[in-house]
Amino acid sequence: MDKKLQLTDDILLSVEKPARYLGNEINVIHKDTSAMAIRFALCFPDVYEIGMSHVGLAILYDFLNRREDTYCERVFSPWSDLEAIMREKGLPLFALESQDPVKDFDFLGFTVQYEMSYTNILNTLDLAGMAVYSKDRKEEDPIVCAGGPCTYNPEPLADFIDFFYIGEGEATLPVILELYKAHKAQEGTKDDFLVKLLDIDGIYVPKFYDVTYKDNGEIEAFTPNHPHAKPSIKKQVVMNMTDAPYPSKPLVPLIQTVHDRVVLELFRGCSRGCRFCQAGMIYRPVREKDVDVLKKQAKELIQNTGHHEISLISLSSSDYSGLQELTEYLIDEFGNDKHVNLSLPSLRIDQFSLDIMNKVQGVRKSSITFAPEAGSQRLRDVINKGLTEEDILNGAGEAFQGGWTRVKLYFMLGLPTETFDDIDAIAKLGQDIVEEYYKLPKEVRKRRPQIVLSTSFFVPKAFTPFQWSPQNPYETFMEKQDHLNKKVNKKNIKYNCHDAKTSMLEGVIARGDRRIGQVIYAAWKNGATFDAWSEFFRFSHWDDAFNRTGIDPLFYTVRERNYEEILPWDFIDVGVTKAFLYQELQRANEGKVTPNCMDGCMNCGAKGFGGGICYVD
Amino acid sequence: MLIRIKFAKKGTMKFIGHLDLIRNFQRVFKKSGFPIAYSEGFNPHQIMSIGAPLSVGVTSDGEYMDVKTTENIDCLTYCDILNRHTPTGLVIISMTELPDKAKSAMALIDAAKYKVTLKHTVITEKMINKLMTMEEIMIHKKNKKNVMREINIKPGIFHMALPEPHTLILLLATGSHMNIKPEVVLQSLCEVNDIPYDKYDYTVHREEIYYKNDQGFMPLNHV
Ligand code: SF4
Numbered sequence: 001m002d003k004k005l006q007l008t009d010d011i012l013l014s015v016e017k018p019a020r021y022l023g024n025e026i027n028v029i030h031k032d033t034s035a036m037a038i039r040f041a042l043c044f045p046d047v048y049e050i051g052m053s054h055v056g057l058a059i060l061y062d063f064l065n066r067r068e069d070t071y072c073e074r075v076f077s078p079w080s081d082l083e084a085i086m087r088e089k090g091l092p093l094f095a096l097e098s099q100d101p102v103k104d105f106d107f108l109g110f111t112v113q114y115e116m117s118y119t120n121i122l123n124t125l126d127l128a129g130m131a132v133y134s135k136d137r138k139e140e141d142p143i144v145c146a147g148g149p150c151t152y153n154p155e156p157l158a159d160f161i162d163f164f165y166i167g168e169g170e171a172t173l174p175v176i177l178e179l180y181k182a183h184k185a186q187e188g189t190k191d192d193f194l195v196k197l198l199d200i201d202g203i204y205v206p207k208f209y210d211v212t213y214k215d216n217g218e219i220e221a222f223t224p225n226h227p228h229a230k231p232s233i234k235k236q237v238v239m240n241m242t243d244a245p246y247p248s249k250p251l252v253p254l255i256q257t258v259h260d261r262v263v264l265e266l267f268r269g270c271s272r273g274c275r276f277c278q279a280g281m282i283y284r285p286v287r288e289k290d291v292d293v294l295k296k297q298a299k300e301l302i303q304n305t306g307h308h309e310i311s312l313i314s315l316s317s318s319d320y321s322g323l324q325e326l327t328e329y330l331i332d333e334f335g336n337d338k339h340v341n342l343s344l345p346s347l348r349i350d351q352f353s354l355d356i357m358n359k360v361q362g363v364r365k366s367s368i369t370f371a372p373e374a375g376s377q378r379l380r381d382v383i384n385k386g387l388t389e390e391d392i393l394n395g396a397g398e399a400f401q402g403g404w405t406r407v408k409l410y411f412m413l414g415l416p417t418e419t420f421d422d423i424d425a426i427a428k429l430g431q432d433i434v435e436e437y438y439k440l441p442k443e444v445r446k447r448r449p450q451i452v453l454s455t456s457f458f459v460p461k462a463f464t465p466f467q468w469s470p471q472n473p474y475e476t477f478m479e480k481q482d483h484l485n486k487k488v489n490k491k492n493i494k495y496n497c498h499d500a501k502t503s504m505l506e507g508v509i510a511r512g513d514r515r516i517g518q519v520i521y522a523a524w525k526n527g528a529t530f531d532a533w534s535e536f537f538r539f540s541h542w543d544d545a546f547n548r549t550g551i552d553p554l555f556y557t558v559r560e561r562n563y564e565e566i567l568p569w570d571f572i573d574v575g576v577t578k579a580f581l582y583q584e585l586q587r588a589n590e591g592k593v594t595p596n597c598m599d600g601c602m603n604c605g606a607k608g609f610g611g612g613i614c615y616v617d
Numbered sequence: 618m619l620i621r622i623k624f625a626k627k628g629t630m631k632f633i634g635h636l637d638l639i640r641n642f643q644r645v646f647k648k649s650g651f652p653i654a655y656s657e658g659f660n661p662h663q664i665m666s667i668g669a670p671l672s673v674g675v676t677s678d679g680e681y682m683d684v685k686t687t688e689n690i691d692c693l694t695y696c697d698i699l700n701r702h703t704p705t706g707l708v709i710i711s712m713t714e715l716p717d718k719a720k721s722a723m724a725l726i727d728a729a730k731y732k733v734t735l736k737h738t739v740i741t742e743k744m745i746n747k748l749m750t751m752e753e754i755m756i757h758k759k760n761k762k763n764v765m766r767e768i769n770i771k772p773g774i775f776h777m778a779l780p781e782p783h784t785l786i787l788l789l790a791t792g793s794h795m796n797i798k799p800e801v802v803l804q805s806l807c808e809v810n811d812i813p814y815d816k817y818d819y820t821v822h823r824e825e826i827y828y829k830n831d832q833g834f835m836p837l838n839h840v
Contacts, residue, residue: 003629003705010817013674018632026644026704252644254630254704255637306644306702339647339655 006091006099007082015081019255020048023074023096026252027304029061031071033098037181040064041095041105041142043075045112045120046532051076052251053258055265055313056148057111060169062247070177073097075108077120077530078127086127093127102128105142106180111169112148112157115509116502116532119524121146122160132521134162134207139190143180147172152235152282153462153569156512156520158206162190163197165204166572167236168268170244172202198228202236204572205229211514211568217555219513219566234573235282239611241268242290246297249304261309261343262301264294266323270315271597271613273604275384275588276373276415278461279315281576284604285612286597291322295329302340310334311343318348319598327356335360345369348387349395354402367406367452368399374415375425381591382417384584392429397436406450407433413480414458414472416588423480426453427487434492451493455481457503461510462569463576465584471507471557474500501539502531507557513568516556518549577605618686619715621722622699623838625678626671630706635670641704642682649702651695654685668722668837669729669791669826672798679730679825681722681837683715713838722837725828726792728775731799733785735819740785744810745777754805770805773797775834788834791826 003024005012012018033039042060044051051057051074064072073095078086086093092101102108108128110121125132130141137144146157147165154164165172179200183193197203208226213219224231238244246265253260269286270279298310310330314320327342334340342360347353349368357368372387374380380387396407411426430451437449457477460466472480477500488495509516522545530536546553561567563582570578580602587594594602597613607614626638633641643663646653655661664685671677692712699709748754754771773790774797780786789797799821807814827834 005629009674009820012632013817018673019629019637022629022632024629024705254633254641256640260640303648306646306648308643308647339661 004099006094006101011082011085015085016079017048017255019253020076020079021082021096022254023099025254027249028097028251029065029071030097031065033071033100036071037069037184038067038071038107038177039105040070040072040107040109040177041075041102042072043102043108043110043121043124045077045110045117045124046530047079048076048253049255049257052253054111054113055263056113056169058247058250058263059245059265060109060111060173062250063170063245064173064177066245067174067177069181071097073100073105075102075124077124080530080536083123083127083529092129093124103130103141106184108142108144110144110146110148110161112146112150114532115150115506116537118157118509118520119528119531121157122521122524123529125160132524133159135159137162143190143193145176149279149282150510152278152572152574153510153512154204154206154572155514155568156509156516158514159517159521161206162194163203163205165202165236166233166574167202168238170238171236172200175200176203195226195228198226198230201234204233206514209571213515219568222566222568222571232571232573235575237283237287237609238268239287239609241265241287242293244289248297248300250301252305252307259311260307261311262298262305262307263311263313264298264301265289266294266312266314266317266320266326268314269612271319272316272386273384273584273594273596273602274373275382275465275584276412276458276461277315278464281463281581281604282574283315284574284576284606285609285614286319287612288321291326294322294326295333298330299333302334308339309341309343311345313345315346316348317344317346318350318353319596324352331356331359348391349399350391351398354395354398358402367408367450368396368404369408369410370395371410372429373410373412374418374422375411375427375429376422378591379415379418379422379425381593382588383415384588384593386593386596389429389432393432393436396433397439400437400440400449401444405437405447406452408452408454409433411453411455412458413455413484414477416458416466416469418480420480420483423484424487426455426484427489427493430493431489434489437492449492452496453484453488453493454496455484456498457500459503459506459510462567463572463574463581465581465588467511467567467581468561468563468585470560471504473554473558474504477503502537504553504557505531505542508553511556511568515549515551519545519551521545522548575604575606575608580604618689619717619719620684620686620690620692621713621715621719621838621840622682622684623710623713624680624682625676625708625710626680626706627676627678627708628706630704631674631676634673635667638671638707639665639667641707645699645702645707646684649695649698651699652687652690654687666721666723668726671823672821675821675823677823678710679823679836681826683719683722711838713840715840719840722826724793725837726826727790727794727829728788728827728834729791730824730827731787731789732822732824733787733799733803733819734822735783735785738807738812738815738818739782740779740806742779744806744812745779748806748809749774749777751809754809756801756805758801770797770801774802777802 122132131137144162146161151164194205208229210225212221267288269283271286373385460469523542526541528541654664667682753769773795776788778786804814
């Protein structure tokens with residue numbers, strides 16, 4: 001009955017959390033590996049507990065394993081303790097289900113969710129016993145592909161990945177796999193296969209494109225070097241979310257992960273158009289799932305996992321048209337004696353949401369969260385965050401009346417056009433919320449209010465109106481943070497500070513071109529891995545990498561681009577047009593707000609996908 | 618209704634620590650529709666308690682957990698139902714109804730029986746005798762305040778036998794009064810006999826947990 005394991009007992013017992021490496025979760029899928037036409041290693045390049053909490057990975061795992069000819073297995077980054085042992089003993093990186101080496105697979109696919117995981121991608125390739133540069137890999141090595149939000153600007157990873165799929169995996173992967181099966185039967189070379197991929201929409205094969213640069217460092221030309229390479233790569237999406245496959249028996253880890261809960265995806269996309277938000281643009285248009293399907297899924301998922309929590313996810317859950325019906329159903333079905341908690345992140349705080357939270361949270365009230373992003377109304381208009389001071393103060397006031405005493409607020413420092421007045425407004429907003437609390441009659445003020453202000457640093461992203469905008473230099477970020485720290489009245493307000501070094505690196509990679517690949521490589525060679533973990537992050541690895549490659553990070557961060565410049569990701573077509581994004585940038589500079597898609601279509605370009613919110617009257 | 622569940626933790630389940638084991642049981646109860654009772658209050662949780670947590674790396678055929686249900690159930694039927702929902706390696710062996718005022722498993726435990734299987738180290742009867750005829754077996758152990766203390770584990774070793782050349786059977790004090798782990802005994806055995814101790818050279822399996830009454834050591838499900 002004992003499962004085949006790659007690691008021996010003494011190794012497993014000498015590392016932290018051995019259960020990360022066993023592949024023995026509830027609902028794990030086991031297939032006869034000898035009978036599989038395609039073996040797919042799906043990698044989330046971070047530690048197990050993070051990767052296992054990511055719903056996108058669960059969706060792809062389920063989706064790929066629905067195919068009888070395919071066996072999709074998971075790969076995560078081994079934690080540093082195990083990595084040291086693997087390197088010392090020369091053990092290969094393996095996939096969890098079969099425990100077979102990654103090198104034996106047909107595909108190694110990365111899901112790329114954040115820039116600070118890039119060195120882990122290189123490390124994964126290396127631990128698997130493969131060359132990190134595509135050009136150096138062998139014919140028998142797996143084909144390496146990548147998808148996910150970061151790959152909408154694929155260029156920083158272009159030298160390491162054989163092909164990218166731009167858009168949602170469910171849309172593109174079946175075509176790729178069919179093609180691969182035919183190709184495998186004909187025993188072609190890896191190159192033959194990559195050439196065949198050029199005919200498929202949404203696929204980008206970097207080696208079939210050349211980039212040249214001007215003396216000033218800007219891109220001179222980005223040109224296909226193969227007759228079949230498309231000049232523009234069109235994002236592929238699933239238009240019918242209601243009928244899209246969704247895992248009904250998701251994996252349940254035997255150890256605690258970041259989120260141990262059932263996840264319901266309400267819709268994809270976002271109709272709000274916040275100008276800093278990449279997800280809000282690249283996932284357009286909004287595509288909702290039918291409420292009845294969600295009800296059915298909730299029931300099945302609780303039944304098949306035994307979880308005690310259901311979480312509704314999407315970019316802005318309050319915008320879901322069936323929210324009231326769904327939450328009422330979930331409270332009736334699972335509340336009270338069934339002991340299932342409902343968690344509702346990304347809800348706007350208003351009377352309706354407070355009512356729901358009152359019902360689900362009962363006596364135990366956790367905090368209320370607002371994400372105004374900017375302190376002043378002027379700046380909120382610049383970023384098109386449709387949340388007014390009145391909304392916040394009323395929401396907080398109602399929450400206080402309802403018995404909540406903890407309020408969290410999220411902001412960004414360094415947004416375009418920001419001045420120190422805007423930063424002062426953050427402190428003032430915190431103070432105004434405190435005062436809102438003291439407006440309550442004395443009898444009901446049982447505890448001191450707790451206001452938590454958190455700021456992150458603004459990183460301009462590709463495919464947003466701010467893709468042309470300068471990012472603040474490191475020193476400015478820290479100066480702004482210090483300024484705010486001094487302004488905050490510490491009596492009832494807590495302010496969380498950070499270091500801006502990783503934001504600066506994110507800024508370089510997010511708008512990086514192909515040359516940034518060398519920096520990532522050099523940083524990894526210097527020992528950078530798990531950069532998203534403060535305990536591992538060493539800026540010196542990166543600083544040295546910039547010096548050695550002669551690449552100036554400031555060229556990518558603080559520089560303002562002009563409209564004529566060829567941006568590294570211009571060849572990707574996400575639906576939303578460059579003209580629309582530029583128009584939005586101009587409106588931002590004029591402080592003009594742009595309506596939600598539900599209140600009026602601005603013809604952003606996403607209508608071309610032929611469905612979703614763009615066609616709702 | 619109070620129920621004592623006896624279960625085994627085998628195979629890869631040995632890598633799952635105590636808190637995660639509890640979480641897994643919580644999900645098994647939920648999935649299977651087991652009518653487990655929840656506590657009252659702000660943060661209701663299932664009423665269950667596991668006696669004598671097992672160390673990571675150790676397998677067992679004799680683990681116990683007490684639970685409370687909201688209704689009377691047929692133990693045999695639920696034994697099957699629960700087993701359909703447990704992760705591989707976690708097996709419910711039996712379920713026994715407890716009298717209303719039964720002491721909890723946790724409070725009851727006096728001893729546990731372990732089977733230690735050695736790969737290379739050779740143990741002989743003579744070595745065992747050498748250890749067991751000593752008046753005191755002193756070891757260094759950290760107490761709860763993290764201060765090193767010397768304690769005599771001799772009174773906690775109830776029985777030691779060598780049925781086969783590579784198999785050591787140990788009956789050791791377990792629970793709140795005295796808690797002796799098999800690796801400590803093995804370490805002392807090696808030390809006294811001047812042979813090297815290798816913590817990766819053996820596996821430990823817990824066979825049973827006991828309480829003591831006039832008749833001697835009784836398995837916990839003997840009520
Ligand atoms: S085309 Fe109109 S409705 Fe559709 S996403 Fe763009 S702005 Fe919104």
